[in-house]
Amino acid sequence: MTTDFRRKTHRSPRDRIVEAARALFRRNGIRATGVDAIAGAADSNKMTLYRHFNSKDELIVECLYRAGMEMDGFWQELERTHPDDGLAQLRTWVRRIAEHLDDDNCHCEMMSAAVQLTDEGHPGRSVIRAFKDAQRDRVVALCRKADIVDAELLSDTLLLLIEGARATQQTSGAQGPSARFAEIADAAIQSFARGGLAPKQV
Amino acid sequence: MTTDFRRKTHRSPRDRIVEAARALFRRNGIRATGVDAIAGAADSNKMTLYRHFNSKDELIVECLYRAGMEMDGFWQELERTHPDDGLAQLRTWVRRIAEHLDDDNCHCEMMSAAVQLTDEGHPGRSVIRAFKDAQRDRVVALCRKADIVDAELLSDTLLLLIEGARATQQTSGAQGPSARFAEIADAAIQSFARGGLAPKQV
DNA sequence: CGGCCCTGTTACCGACCAGTAACATTTTCG
DNA sequence: CGAAAATGTTACTGGTCGGTAACAGGGCCG
Known part of the structure; x- marks a missing residue:
């Protein structure tokens, strides 16, 4: 169900987060996509996201x-x-x-x-x-x-x-x-x- | 500052609300526009809005x-x-x-x-x-x-x-x-x- | 081994927002 | 006028969301 970017390649969490974000932004819109959803889809978590990006x-x-x-x-x-x-x-x-x-x-x-x-x-x-x-x-x-x-x-x-x-x-x-x-x-x-x-x- | 639809014409609150909503939706986007802002711009209030429309x-x-x-x-x-x-x-x-x-x-x-x-x-x-x-x-x-x-x-x-x-x-x-x-x-x-x-x- | 950097987990805060309740006020119209 | 209907006011709820704190692994390299 949830897109698992980790299994496809061994990309860094940062990469997975960005790609997951792009996919969700395209599918559901920017405002409609929460950071939790992004982190989840990237098979990561919100804290790691905020360690790489200061804000959404x-x-x-x-x-x-x-x-x-x-x-x-x-x-x-x-x-x-x-x-x-x-x-x-x-x-x-x-x-x-x-x-x-x-x-x-x-x-x-x-x-x-x-x-x-x-x-x-x-x-x-x-x-x-x-x-x-x-x-x-x-x-x-x-x-x-x-x-x-x-x-x-x-x-x-x-x-x-x-x-x-x-x-x-x-x-x-x-x-x-x-x-x-x-x-x-x-x-x-x-x-x-x-x-x-x-x-x-x- | 706030668009006052009431002074322009004596439209019904319902009309003012719809036109205010359209203006704000165009300017700021649908998701970014709250119902309070709409009611305010229409020189009305949230309750009247919800008496005319069951939902946003x-x-x-x-x-x-x-x-x-x-x-x-x-x-x-x-x-x-x-x-x-x-x-x-x-x-x-x-x-x-x-x-x-x-x-x-x-x-x-x-x-x-x-x-x-x-x-x-x-x-x-x-x-x-x-x-x-x-x-x-x-x-x-x-x-x-x-x-x-x-x-x-x-x-x-x-x-x-x-x-x-x-x-x-x-x-x-x-x-x-x-x-x-x-x-x-x-x-x-x-x-x-x-x-x-x-x-x-x- | 042992320290270190990156990552994961949980819980939390404050702000915002859709929608509701109860009551006060104005407008409309017979 | 006077009653009913529509509108305004305030305050509240429950949920979501962006962002943070504190702590717990876990892999990498000297």
């Missing part, structure tokens, strides 16, 4: 930071598998997001957290903001490399579609508008690709 | 229901101001959403609530779901009336862009990708309009 907020920040780092890793992998091919990287990126849309792990940690961290001054918000800004820069750079007509515009288009797909998945389920996300995003890329076909709608 | 959850449902009704009213107004002109209705709709993106009232109540109402069985979720389904049907109908090439596809595209713009506004602020939402959505409509110009990207 600090743990939240670490979770967001890790989520960002994972995305960074994914970007590097993208560059490795499709070296110097911006268009292929863009397409692979979109496809991967589409595949992970209905994962329990749907990486909407950032969006979800942004909604729940209402305090404008919450340290987590700056982590999210920094990550989103970096992501935007990355996509723009990718579009440029892919010889896209208007890199900034396609970039923003894709970012809107992606966030929209994640949000819609939450409210309307997998059968909602997000079902055609990949198709839509591919069409957008297609219509911006220089020297490609004439822009098409399907 | 019931109040949440009423808030979501009202948000849906307001949108319904907006759709009717759209039909009234642009009778039988689907394309104009679509464009006006997009423009209005763009204008309201940075309102404090950014009508992301639904999305925000969906993230925070983690219980799959929460009655509020079905209200959201029903509203989103109805909205999708409406947009599809509008696209058909506007003589759009692929009504379902444009409809889903716009819905993704809209939700994406709202979500992105939360995480990246007004200067983020959502800044060009109107431009992007208009281009999408343009490229799907039958007999219009060749699809363009700007």
Whole structure:
């Protein structure tokens, strides 16, 4: 029943706590998840948690930071598998997001957290903001490399579609508008690709 | 400091409570808003609140229901101001959403609530779901009336862009990708309009 | 072995919060 | 007016949650 992170690998209690927290935050929300539940799911206890993190907020920040780092890793992998091919990287990126849309792990940690961290001054918000800004820069750079007509515009288009797909998945389920996300995003890329076909709608 | 709904109009306590709740839910989140705060902001008190709603959850449902009704009213107004002109209705709709993106009232109540109402069985979720389904049907109908090439596809595209713009506004602020939402959505409509110009990207 | 650092256990505190009870007050309307 | 209905006030309950204190193992390394 309870996710046992210890048996899977011999990770440190700190690691198990962070991963358990991320899982619970995704599944039940940040505010709805108590520190006792986190410690329990990590097969640890509250005291150990508070020896590694001075507060729940600090743990939240670490979770967001890790989520960002994972995305960074994914970007590097993208560059490795499709070296110097911006268009292929863009397409692979979109496809991967589409595949992970209905994962329990749907990486909407950032969006979800942004909604729940209402305090404008919450340290987590700056982590999210920094990550989103970096992501935007990355996509723009990718579009440029892919010889896209208007890199900034396609970039923003894709970012809107992606966030929209994640949000819609939450409210309307997998059968909602997000079902055609990949198709839509591919069409957008297609219509911006220089020297490609004439822009098409399907 | 505290929003005084009573002075503005002589609404019933029930009305004031619901509107105060919606405002606080939007600003601070559902879980972060206590019933005392709601009653206080409504210039009323907790007892009166509980005489009208058996629980906080019931109040949440009423808030979501009202948000849906307001949108319904907006759709009717759209039909009234642009009778039988689907394309104009679509464009006006997009423009209005763009204008309201940075309102404090950014009508992301639904999305925000969906993230925070983690219980799959929460009655509020079905209200959201029903509203989103109805909205999708409406947009599809509008696209058909506007003589759009692929009504379902444009409809889903716009819905993704809209939700994406709202979500992105939360995480990246007004200067983020959502800044060009109107431009992007208009281009999408343009490229799907039958007999219009060749699809363009700007 | 023996000390030390990390971890686990239990119990507790104070704050907050949803919801209720009993009573006082105002508003509404016949 | 006068009674009934709606609203306001205060105080309380029971539970949850973030965070802390004190103490008890337990593994690692000299």
